Each structure stands twice: as C-alpha cells, then as structure tokens.
Amino acid sequence: MSFRGTAAALAVFATAGDTDRTPDRTPSATTVRAWVLRLGYAHLTRPLSHDHRWVWLIDHTLPIGATKLFVIVGVPLDHVPFGVRPLQLADLHLVAMVPMATSNQERVADALEVAVARTGVPHQIVADGGSDLQRGIDRFRDQHPQTVSVSDAAHHAANLLKYYWANDPQWAAFTRRMTETAATIRQTRAAHLLAPKLRNKARFLSAGTFVRFGRLVLRRLRDAAPDADVVRHYAWVSEYANAVQAWGEQHDLVRAMLDQVRVDGLFTRGEAALDDTWDRLGVSDHPTTAALRNRLRAYVGRYGRGLPVGERLVGSTDVLESAFGVQKRLSRDQSQSGLTVLSAGLGALLGEVTPEQMRAEIDRVPEKAVNNWAARTFGKTVQWLRRRFVNPGPCTTNGEPNPG
DSSP states (O other): OOHHHHHHHHHHHHHTOOTTSOTTSOOOHHHHHHHHHHHHHHHHHSOOOSSSOEEEEEEEEOOSSSOEEEEEEEEEGGGSOTTTOOOOGGGOEEEEEEEESSOOHHHHHHHHHHHHHHHSSOSEEEEOOOHHHHHHHHHHHHHOTTSEEEEOHHHHHHHHHHHHHHTOHHHHHHHHHHHHHHHHHTTSTTGGGOOOOOOSTTTTTSHHHHHHHHHHHHHHHTSSSOOHHHHHHHGGGGGGHHHHHHHHHHHHHHHHHHHHHHHHOBOTTHHHHHHHHHHHHTOOOOHHHHHHHHHHHHHHHHHHTTSOTTOOBOOOOHHHHHHHHHHHHHHGGGGGSOSOGGGGGGGGGSSOOOHHHHHHHHHHSOHHHHHHHHHHHHOSOHHHHHHHHHSOSOOEETTEEOOO
16 A cells, blocks of 8 residues: 555544544644654564565655654565556655764674564675675674665666766866856746756756756757747757767666666576667667666676575665655754654555554554653654744643654
8 A cells, every 4th residue: 555545544544533522523723733643653563474584765844954864664574566656655664763973884784683683593684785784794693694786777877977977078077158148048038948057965866857858958959940049059969969869778778687686686696687678679789888888787686696696685665755745844954953753654654554553553553652662762852952042931742852
C-alpha cells in the first residue's frame, strides 16, 4: 500500500471512532498528527521476522542543525518485485533511526550492529557510497562477511557524469552561458524560455532535464521558421551542437542502466541485457560515451557476474530518498526545525497497513511513549533551543526537553 493507502486507512480508522473522542466528531489536525506519530513509532518497534534474507537500505537525512538522522529501512529479498516494478514505500519496513551528531565509520558500524536484533544479520546492505557509510559497512562486514555490500547505482552513475562533465571545458562554458541567458530573460516576456536549474545538491543527478533542454533548443533552432525569441537568446547553443548530442547520449546510457537496475536488480546476465538495451539506443563512438559505457557496464558486472542463475540483488536506494522527500513535504515548515518527534512519522509512510492493524498499532503505543522516545533520542532539538532563545523559561515534558 502506498502512502495514499495509509492515509485512506487513517480515514477509515477515524470514522470508526476512538475512545478519546465522540464517534461523530471529525478528528482535529492535532489528533491525526498524534495518530501518525504513534503509528510511525509502532512501525519502529514492531517485531520483524528473522526468517528472511533481509536487504537493508541506509542513508542519512540532512535537516538543519548539527545532527544527522541515520536511517535503516529493510525489505526481505524474496519480497522484492524484481522484473515487475521498482521498490515502493509499501515494500519497506523501518528498521532503525539513529541521530548522529558526528557520523563516522564507528558510529555507523555500531548502529548496524544494534539493528541486527531487529532482522538478524542482513543478506545485503545498499548505501550511496559516502565514505562514512561505506567504511562503517566494511567494519560491520568484518564481523559478518556473509553480508553483501552494494553501492547505489544512481550515485555511482552521477559520480561518473560528474567526473567526465566537470572536466569538460565545454560543459563549464555551456552551463555558464545558460546561467547568463537566464539572468537576461528572467524578467522579460521570454521568461518561458528559462532553462531548468542545476540543483546544487545532486547536481549531476539533475542534469538530465538540463541536457534535454539543450537538445530541445537545438531542435527549435532547426525549425523551418524558428521562434524569434529562441533565436535571439539561444542562437549561441548551435556552437555546442556536437557536445549537446554527446551529453544527451551519455545521459541516455545512464538512464537505461538505472531503469534496469531499479526494476530488474543486479543479476548474472545484467551486462548482456544492458548491452541489448544500449544497442537499441544507437549511440555514437564518442570517446567519453565509450568510456562511460564501459564503466557503467563494469558496475553491473561487478555485483551481478558471480551470482547464481536466478539470484538477484537490489542496486538502488531511490525508494529511501523518496521516503525522505515525502516526509519533508508532509512536515512543511516543520522540516526547517531540525530533528523533532516528527521524525517518527517516517514509519507511517512505509509498509502495508489495514484499518484493523492500524487500530491495534495505535492502541499499543500511547502518545506519551512517542514523546518520551523523542526526548531521549533527540534531546535538546533546534526547535527547543529556538523557543528558549525567543522565550526563556521552563520548556520541558516530564522533566525532559520538549522534543518538539
């Protein structure tokens, strides 16, 4: 069930009545918020089976403040819908959330070791390749060598694009001129011609729309009667026609590889399947394109080549990134308040749930348990310190800092 399914189940739960309110009264936003947090915390503390080969996806959230939140979500390997669709939020279970004022290999390895109590030793761990995460996984594997470590495909591909494009003088010149053009037309009637922005974070993961815009401009310039504004502001793009074509086909290679890994995973014939897909793209023999193709192929082969026929591994943490994004959108302004009790709501985004299960989970977890957990886990949050700065005075919950 997707998050929409969880929301629907909450609606059914609300109409079923609750002992804390009259049955015919619409629950307030505060009540629904409390239900979501209780449900999320219930997912964090519910028993998980040790009878499966678990895959853990791990990453940090990066709210404001000095503390990161280290998150582990998991899915039994035999429940991954390989060949059908990518992983979705409904497939995941929340295994652990650990605040880290300092993230290093020791803290990551310790958190992974503690999480073993939830699922048993995982069959596989997937991370984005960050040095603290990877070194922490390596330390964990010193004790549990049966665990397979896989680097997230999207981050691997983005790093390759960064390596090739950041060292390409034409890319630097092209992006600079696009920025200059945007500044020129932003407050004019030609504002609809603005190029997409390259995001500072995950810059080379967002480059696809930027490159596609360059290809679109070239097509419009080649029209029989090109738009005058396009010619006026973007005639210079023709100077980069060959480069834009090369960047476009390089991004096409990456997109095809990611599509395969997200749906089919990593498997013994992964390289051959990828070659078949790439051959249909008809890319050129541009030297950077050829080098990128070889390195993407090597990634797929590194993890899939030695697997038994029929065995597959997960190669993407995209679904975890998606969970972080949904939680941030739902938190709205509160997402700018650092780590608070709202972090528990992450669990409510994940997994399958029915109204009956939801009632049982919420009945099991009182609101006080969630607040006490948040106070112990997060301590003096950014939000708590801000309130003390604005309005000095007592600000506690049961003798502990209010978790926000």
